[in-house]
Amino acid sequence: MKTPRTPGVLSGKDLESDLVLDVDAVVIGTGAGGSIALRELARAGCNVVALEEGSDHLPEDFDQREDHMLPELFAEGGGRMTEDLAITVLQGRGVGGSTVHNTNLCKRTPTEILDRWAQKHAVLGCSVAEMEPSFAAIERDLHVTRIDDDDINANNDALRRGVKTLGWRGGNLSHNRDGCARSGFCELGCAYNGKNNARKSVLPVALSAGARIYCDVRALRVLHDGIRVSGIEARAANGRSVKIRARVVVLAASAVGSALLALQSGIHDPHYQLGQKLHIHPGAAIAGYFDDRNIDGWRGIPQSYECTEHLDFAEGSDRRVWITTAFAHPIGAATMTPGFGAAHMGAMRRYRHLVALTAVVHDETEGVVSIGDAGRPVLRYEMTPGDRAQMLKGVRAAAELLLAAGATEVAVPGVPPRIVRTRAELGRIDEDVVRPHGMPLTAVHPMGTLRMGEDPFTSVVKSTGEHHHLRGLFVADGSLFPSSLGGPPQISIYAFALHISRHIVAAARA
Ligand SMILES: Cc1cc2nc3c(=O)[nH]c(=O)nc-3n(C[C@H](O)[C@H](O)[C@H](O)COP(=O)(O)OP(=O)(O)OC[C@H]3O[C@@H](n4cnc5c(N)ncnc54)[C@H](O)[C@@H]3O)c2cc1C
Ligand code: SF4
Incomplete structure (x- = not known):
């Protein structure tokens, strides 16, 4: 060998x-x-x-390229x-499993x-x-420590501004890092060996x-x-x-x-328990464009601030949404950006001005893992109406946070996309957006x-x-x-x- x-x-x-x-x-x-x-x-x-x-x-294997690392x-x-x-x-x-490319929260x-x-x-x-x-x-x-205020990058600072402007609950997150170079590539593996x-x-x-x-x-x-x-x-x-x-x-x-x-x-x-009651914390990404300034959200520590205004842990609670940032590198961002052809390219040209948030549902939906073709896992997971209502609440709240932080435009990547420029327009983010396949969702x-x-x-x-x-x-x-x-x-x-x-x-x- x-x-x-x-x-x-x-x-x-x-x-x-x-x-x-x-x-x-x-x-x-x-x-x-x-x-x-x-x-x-x-x-x-x-x-x-x-x-x-x-x-x-x-660490030397992590070349920071999405096409290689994903x-x-x-x-x-x-x-x-x-x-x-x-x-x-x-x-x-x-x-190292999922801890190799997680974001250290x-x-x-x-x-x-x-x-x-x-x-x-x-x-x-x-x-x-x-x-x-x-x-x-x-x-x-x-070595878990709280992120310093100085380490909040522009993407996370927008969330912080939104939380403070609205008077909502939020704060800095704690992470496991030593020797972090603030490169922003956590989800592709750390070339600097900064993750504990x-x-x-x-x-x-x-x-x-x-x-x-x-x-x-x-x-x-x-x-x-x-x-x-x-x-x-x-x-x-x-x-x-x-x-x-x-x-x-x-x-x-x-x-x-x-x-x-x-x-x-x-x-x-x-008692037919194996593989039952899968939870995944489904999350939606919401984009805010700050056309008057460069955000360059790929620079710095990716996820350092959270909003817990709509989150508590009582069973059956009507407050089951956790909001944090979700900046993505270009391939990831392109897959979440709404539109096709010239419209899509136009949106990607505003990448420097983009702030991305995610609304994550503390889910009560119970999915099932079973065996599919060639031994691959099949994940059956259909969100309950209650969890969909939470998702809608979270997406609207994220849009409100972005507007409060100064976004000139908020885009919810629904089918069709919902564009909102003022608080009065938040109603455009309607129930239809959280129907099955109404918008791309990710769970980690x-x-x-x-x-x-x-x-x-x-x-x-x-x-x-x-x-x-x-x-x-x-x-x-x-x-x-x-x-x-x-x-x-x-x-x-x-x-x-x-x-x-x-x-x-x-x-x-x-
Ligand atoms: C992009 C991303 C970001 C995240 N960010 C955070 C974060 O900031 N904070 C946080 O708390 N959590 C985060 N998480 C989630 C967290 O990393 C996971 O919840 C956690 O690592 C799961 O631990 P685990 O032991 O259950 O499984 P994993 O860490 O996923 O490890 C399972 C391992 O088992 C291996 N395996 C699977 N099947 C077999 C088999 N048949 N034979 C041999 N090996 C097998 C897999 O290859 C894998 O390496 C993130 C996850 C992702 C994907
Ligand atoms: S931000 Fe820090 S922990 Fe994340 S990849 Fe860069 S150096 Fe590593």
């Missing part, structure tokens, strides 16, 4: 023969959840490997969508959500006090403690006898077969990947599908992360969450993976 670029990270493209390994535990996926499970198992002295479907990328770093080349093609679902694929799980999980979903041990040590440890590991993501801040500790990562290897099936797991069957990118025999299997392939793998493995599912936070809880009728794994019916099978990623969060999920995922890791370690040692 070729000498790896990073000791301990071996590529399935270089396997010269089929691979069979005997270990204590195997972790599937190396993103927020998988990295922590791998690290904790290795630190505890277990013989552990991780399998990762994507490749390993180092297909390289994202699942299905960035083209993953819901079954009805209404919502693009972006997810990472590579060592860090928030703990809201207290109201933790309370709901305890009371309604029978999750044990998830009170604020019980979770505090895990949140604190993760924030230390990732799983690849930089968690996996090296796991490797030093003896873990190995096989990247470019896709897990195909959990091996089991219906009572307990015995390992994983996988395939390397060069076609070699990989078999890992293990007492413990940890699914951390994301809310989509873990559900798909569980479904493909014929795991006992008497899949959650749910293998939920935790003590009731096997409504959940898939126990509060310990272990499957209700299959011993040795654990889940340690965003699949665990019984509801959506209403904000960025990475800290919650890292922290819950850490929280349950003692149970994973105990099972691997048994």
Whole structure:
């Protein structure tokens, strides 16, 4: 095998023969959840490997080109969508998972959500006090700090101005960065190694403690006898077969990947829970043009300010919209900019004057992950009328914020586009814009599908992360969450993976 670029990270493209390994535990996926499970198992002295479907990328690989990086770093080349093609679902694929190209926003799980999980979903041990040590440890590991006022770029400053002018609730976000050069390319991978993501801040500790990562290897099936797991069957990118025999299997392939793998493995599912109750935080982008000044929104830290005026976490609340910025590089911006031909080109010529916001719904819609052709995941997700009403409220609020900040024109990329120049025209953003396919939507936070809880009728794994019916099978990623969060999920995922890791370690040692 070729000498790896990073000791301990071996590529399935270089396997010269089929691979069979005997270990204590195997972790599937190396993103927020998988990295922590791998690290904790290795630190505890277990013989552990991780399998990762994507490749390993180092800072020198990130060339800041959308045409190279989007297909390289994202699942299905960035083209993953819901079954009805209404919502693009972006997810990472590579060592470090979605943390490699995320935008570094860090928030703990809201207290109201933790309370709901305890009371309604029978999750044990998830009170604020019980979770505090895990949140604190993760924030230390990732060096989470609040963004300084001086680091708010022009795009985010427009949101801040809008919030202050309207007297709405908002503030600076916290991020996990050290050595950030403020290049603005977070979503294409960081060439400056400024992100304290799983690849930089968690996996090296796991490797030093003896873990190995096989990247470019896709897990195909959990091996089991219906009572307990015995390992994983996988395939390397060069076609070699990989078999890992293990007492413990940890699914951390994301809310989509873990559900798909569980479904493909014929795991006992008497109450039809596998793959159900998918949440994604659907989001719409709204463009504001400031024709009297250059914004150059691609410069500086991409997402540093938020508006929480229309967000609370009570179940069934009529305030379930989180608004932040959503600046995109030219290809991404072109796909969201309304119009065709000369009209589209005219809009793109105003790129320097563009401020982009996103309205994200803290969704109650429950989608489903199932198995499609050639083992691809199918994401069935049709927004409920309640969530559509929230989306409309969010899009209007974002337009109002942009006008308050001084935008000369606001464009909602609906079909047809809605153009608004004054507050009196906000009514042009009508219900039709949020009908299915009424406007392009994007989601970057899949959650749910293998939920935790003590009731096997409504959940898939126990509060310990272990499957209700299959011993040795654990889940340690965003699949665990019984509801959506209403904000960025990475800290919650890292922290819950850490929280349950003692149970994973105990099972691997048994
Ligand atoms: C563009 C973008 C921006 C984001 N910004 C933020 C942000 O600022 N703050 C925030 O909190 N969150 C953000 N997120 C979301 C956050 O990064 C994810 O919620 C989080 O990383 C999910 O963690 P996870 O462990 O569930 O899965 P992931 O981190 O997605 O990791 C799953 C890994 O499993 C691998 N995998 C899948 N199937 C298999 C298989 N069969 N075999 C082997 N490997 C497999 C995948 O390749 C992937 O690497 C963003 C996401 C995106 C896409
Ligand atoms: S803004 Fe900072 S963290 Fe983001 S890619 Fe640039 S240097 Fe890296």
